[in-house]
Amino acid sequence: MSTTPAIPTDQVSFEDMQGLIRFGHGALTEAEFLLCLVKDASAAGDWLKDAPVTSAATQDSPPDTALQVAFTSQGLAACGLPEEAMSGFAQPFLSGMTGEDSRSRRLGDTGANAPENWGWDAANAHVLIMLYARKGGLKAWKDAVLNAAFNAAFTEVQSFPTRPNEGFEPFGFRDGISEPKIDWKNAHPPSKHGREDYSNLISPGEVILGHRNEYNARSASPKLDATTPNSDVLADAPDKPGLRDLGRNGSYLVFRQLAQDVPGFWRYMDSATGGDPASREALAASMVGREMDGTPLIHNRRDIEGSPRQNDFTYEDDINGVSCPLGAHIRRANPRTGDHPHQLEGRIGWLLSTLGFRRRRDKLPGRHDLVASTRFHRLVRRGRVYGPKMTPEDALKKGGKPGERGLLFICLCVDLVRQFEFVQNAWMASPKFNGLTGEADPLIGGRAQMSGVASDGFSIQKADGIEERHPNLPQFVTVKGGGYFFLPGLRALQFIARHGS
Ligand code: HEM
Structure with missing residues (x-):
């Protein structure tokens, strides 16, 4: 028995x-x-x-x-x-x-x-x-x-x-909004986290060693x-x-010094939009997935009267990426719902969809297993910013404040491969993600070809089905050091x- x-x-x-x-x-x-x-x-x-x-x-x-x-x-x-x-x-x-x-x-x-x-x-x-x-x-x-x-x-x-x-x-966007909520009291069995719908709740063993994780097992210690x-x-x-x-x-703590080319970022946005301030900000926002003040581009968020909860949303009503581009930074970093072809059940389907080999164009039933998969790849972010401040307006002026600036990216996790490396590789660096090909993360991508596939594009999905393509993105973020x-x-x-x- x-x-x-x-x-x-x-x-x-x-x-x-x-x-x-x-x-x-x-x-x-x-x-x-x-x-x-x-x-x-x-x-x-x-x-x-x-x-x-x-x-x-x-x-x-x-x-x-x-x-x-x-x-x-x-x-x-x-x-x-x-x-x-x-x-x-x-x-x-x-x-x-x-x-x-x-x-x-x-x-x-x-x-x-x-x-x-x-x-x-x-x-x-x-x-x-x-x-x-x-x-x-x-x-x-x-x-x-x-x-x-x-x-x-x-x-x-x-x-x-x-x-x-x-x-x-440093690019000027509000950061540190979306963090997983840790079920410190172990009050909810992981089988309930995100099973019915996307949930921000994860088990303590996803961030501390030796405790119950999302597999209902003790994280390796x-x-x-x-x-x-x-x-x-x-x-x-x-x-x-x-x-x-x-x-x-x-x-485990991941530390990476990520230098941000703030003038390069805003000059690109400016030239790609013909110098119109509202359009350049909109293009930058579509790459992040949020406006500069942190407002998500997704409209199905459940606002609390007088105080919008800027993180209570899913991609469920935007599976085609018309509100928030499929390749936007926050959508890659945490696909929440709606990013997986739910007709594919089981591990092979999960793997195919997660690695971006399938594209889901229509809302399909039976999404639970795939919705749930994002909870195995959550990161607790604790980064800080370095270098002199530079506004987008300063960035567009010639001879703005010199000096290197960027993010001292820090995140915590229990499984470096399943959490940090997975997000960084399969969701951020890979030129194939969620059916997209030829584009990696628009903010942090290195732009080099990966296995012969270009990674320097960015596409914005439109309601009429015709994508707005931005090829040849310059590199905005460069890794300067790091460690585990x-x-x-x-x-x-x-x-x-x-x-x-
Ligand atoms: C210089 C590099 C980076 C910049 C400028 C940047 C910027 C941002 C911004 C503006 C947000 C939206 C605010 C929020 O939701 O909290 C965000 C969210 C996020 N970023 Fe980054 N980020 C960078 C690097 C990274 C890296 C290297 C990772 C992981 C490998 C990462 C993972 C995330 C995650 C997980 C979220 C939250 C997504 C969500 O749950 O909706 N970021 N980032």
């Missing part, structure tokens, strides 16, 4: 989770990220033991500052983690963002985006220190955190100052033998007697801290 596997519904511990997983620290408008090398493992352990790392537990009054700490796989090794502890981590984390040519190809990191052109590579660093503070507070916070003990332990290799957070990305020295600071691995859970309440990190739970951080001596 077969036994039904136990369904993991353990309570999530916010005390053991770094705050960034639950909060974007949006009110802490100032932020700086530092990439460091461990120069003395024992000193690193001493600093990490006492570091004021911010947890996800709610405080009586929101904090004025926050500190989060993440590690590359090289960093965990440099902190002295035993091989046994390392081996349980996911392969992409261990080999790193640039560890395999095939990974670089899949991510679109070729041509101008290729790692050999990057200014930095997380594979050459150990620790990512993330500092956040309210307006005017960052310098004092930085001085407090980067104290003598820190300097004895780490060498800074790269610093990433950010522009004060105003909620807009590195474990250790309970006899491993110092492992008593870790929680016992649930369902695995004799093992301790090193990944529990931790997450582990953002440990706070107990795991104490375990890491105890390994330097």
Whole structure:
């Protein structure tokens, strides 16, 4: 007789989770990220033991500052983690963002985006220190955190100052609107998430390791033998007697520095629309899928009186892309509903549709399995903007403010391949998506041919069935560096801290 596997519904511990997983620290408008090398493992352990790392537990009054700490796989090794502890981590984390040519190809990191052109590579660093503070507070916070003990332990290799957070990305569009809602209380079985309709709800195990995920299983988490020295600071691995859970309440963190050519972006929009300000903004909005103030191009959203919920919509009534182009950034990044040919049931149909080999022209019944598939590819985004601000008007003037600007893209997930790499590859970089061919993501696409197929077009679907084609898009976004990190739970951080001596 077969036994039904136990369904993991353990309570999530916010005390053991770094705050960034639950909060974007949006009110802490100032932020700086530092990439460091461990120069003395024992000193690193001493600093990490006492570091004021911010947890996800709610405080009586929101904090004025926050500190989060993440590690590359090289960093965990440099902190002295035993091989046994390392081996349980996911392969992409261990080999790193640039560890395999095939990974670089899949991510679109070729041509101008290729790692050999990057200014930095997380594979050459150990620790990512993330500092956040309210307006005017960052310098004092930085001085407090980067104290003598820190300097004895780490060498800074790269610093990433950010522009004060105003909620807009450098092209000028409101950002950070759509985030998955995490079912922290595990109140709804994943079988209900998005089954009946698109839902923004996902299980905790889609963002933290060791908890129930959308497959109704525990997300994979590195474990250790309970006899491993110092492992008593870790929680016992649930369902695995004799093992301790090193990944529990931790997450994988993807960090990519994406430089944005703001003058190039607005000059293209301007010249493609004959210099008409309203039309150039409309073209840019069709590439994003939202207007500059964040209003979605989809009209079936359910507005609450007086306060439009800018994220409560689906593509169900726009399956042909007439309101929001099929290839718009937000539609690629999260196809919600309406982007899959629902007549194809089962895994093969799902795969074909997801990879963009089929086009759905008409509303078809039986959509549930395919609607549900988007919930396996959600990302929690935590990026910040860098570089001097430039308005579209300034961008169009000759000799606007010089300097590089862009997005320090950060997202959190439990499965780097199923979540980040899938979205980046199948939905963003691939020139075949949702029946479209010859176009990748209009904002972030690298424009190089992929497997002989052009990727530099953009099409806007029209009610009369005749598409407005924009061929030969210039590259607007260039990758300047990146890496995969582990953002440990706070107990795991104490375990890491105890390994330097
Ligand atoms: C410089 C590069 C990028 C820019 C300028 C950019 C800009 C934007 C903007 C303006 C939005 C709409 C606001 C919102 O819905 O929150 C958005 C949404 C989104 N972006 Fe990006 N983005 C960039 C890179 C990326 C990358 C690399 C990914 C993932 C691989 C990504 C994934 C998403 C997702 C998942 C959404 C939300 C879609 C939704 O749920 O409707 N973005 N982005």
